[in-house]
Amino acid sequence: MALRKIREAGDPVLEKKCRPVEEMTPRIRELIGDMLDTMYEAMGVGLAAPQVGILKRIVVIDIGEGPLVMINPQIVKTEGEQTGDEGCLSIPGMAGQVTRPNYVKAVYLTEEMEEAEIEGTELLARAICHECDHLDGIMYTQHVEGELHRVEYEEEEE
């Protein structure tokens, strides 16, 4: 397994629609492993395949409760809304306010290509929406209210 290069905003691969995964192959298994490594290394909570340059409908998510791998995910139900700060590994160091559903239900295939279903609220709901958007070439900046801002906590010079 290895770290992959995260594509940054401006790279056309981030604006394309991804293709569904038809069958599990060793290469896709390797890709998923690499995506998880890449996400953890970058302190992310989610990563979609196009962000490492692969136009396949695969996302990985970990909001602190263990890894979640979703193949061909589809959001089937949403409820409520939440407005909060959100960032993207493809736009490093920046974040912006985005309103998302507060509850999301999604169906997907596991790594074993078995059908599964997940419900999430708050951060998980936000992450599922954000990553699924990537699969259709949508960046969170299209939803941002107001301006993007820098996020690091830095000590000011006196």
Next chain:
Amino acid sequence: MIKGVNTRELILGVLLEVNEEGKPSHLVLKNVLTKYQFLPKQDRAFITRVCEGTLEYRIQIDYIIDFFSKVKVEKMKPVIREILRSGVYQLGYMDSVPDSAVCNEAVKLAQKKGFYNLKPFVNGVLRTIARELDSVTYPSREEDPIGYLSVEYSMPPVLAERWVKEYGELTTEKMLVDFLQEKPVTIRCRDYLTSKKISREETVESLKNQGIKIMPAPYLDYAYYISGFDHIYTLDAFREGRIQVQDVSSMLVAEAANPQKGDYVIDLCASPGGKSFHVADKMEGYGMVDARDVTPFKADLILENMQRLKTINVKASVKDATILDAESECTADIVLADVPCSGYGVIGKKPDIKYHMTPQKQKELVILQRTILDRAAQYVKSKGVLIYSTCTIAKEENQENVKWFQENYPFQLESLAPYLPEELKGEIAEEGYLQLLPGVHKTDGFFLARFRRK
């Protein structure tokens, strides 16, 4: 995806900078709020409230944590300590945050900061406190008055003890109560702008039009309390230079100085310039106030205010007040020596002051103050005036310095009576100086003395 700004992480950063690195809380917090201006108003308010509250109630909070935790606050890792402190503040002093959210966020933050193995500890301590906060037993007033004052009002025992000795238990408790009260922002409404008379009524009107709550402050008719704004820069009256943020006690300095049009005034420790600008306004654009401070950063603060206030009779420069400036000898009609001090009078506004003082620092401060007084004395013309002021209530920095100065320099202490508002005349000491105490007087704690050169 990556999480955006996490308000609790910002709070942790502020607390670590203040408690671990000893930086002044108001500056650290201001930097963060300026930097994260885009955050929604409620997030900014949350950060401010939790940071200020956690610092202000630190001693009480630590007492509560130690009551329940086997590992004492002192022995904890700094990150864990500050996560717990701000957690307890949210649990015990704020109604708006659900207990479960406080615990969950604290645990997540501990993990994010690399303390995966301490998650159960953070969780355990906070959940116990959330459940059993009411069962804490506090020091009893009768058996342990200092312990009681210290925990009840979150004041280091050394300070509580010292003030009980100097001012008695009753006055001490009044001061301690006042320190914990919320302080409104006090402004000085200017009468002069680029040496033209402006109307105070228009200023008040402009503030009211922007939805600001404005109330007259005590003692001086041009002083007002304002509230109900997110950021002072959004106020037209502020941007136009019609108002200056300043406590009433500090406005008394210009009153005591009583400058005449055309005077040459040196303000030795001027930044951010409140007193200098006030004196300059009193001279209605004539004369000159030489506003000095020790670092370029501090001088820049004066310049920043000068540009906004459009004052023409103030100049700012970088000069160390402890180094004798031969060119200034016997030149000034008035010298202002508002010296660096322990700041006990403004603990209500800058709560971290109470934690930073040590006997060693206290001694060094008095030496610094006397050095500055010595230089100040050289700059005053014959028959000129020297105003000595501090924002503290410590006798060695106030009364004792005044006594020392009178004994060693050709200066006479003058009564402040002719210069102060009616209401405060009765508060002037026999010797002529004024010691304002928080909770007793309606200002910050402040000391003011006026000398005339023989």
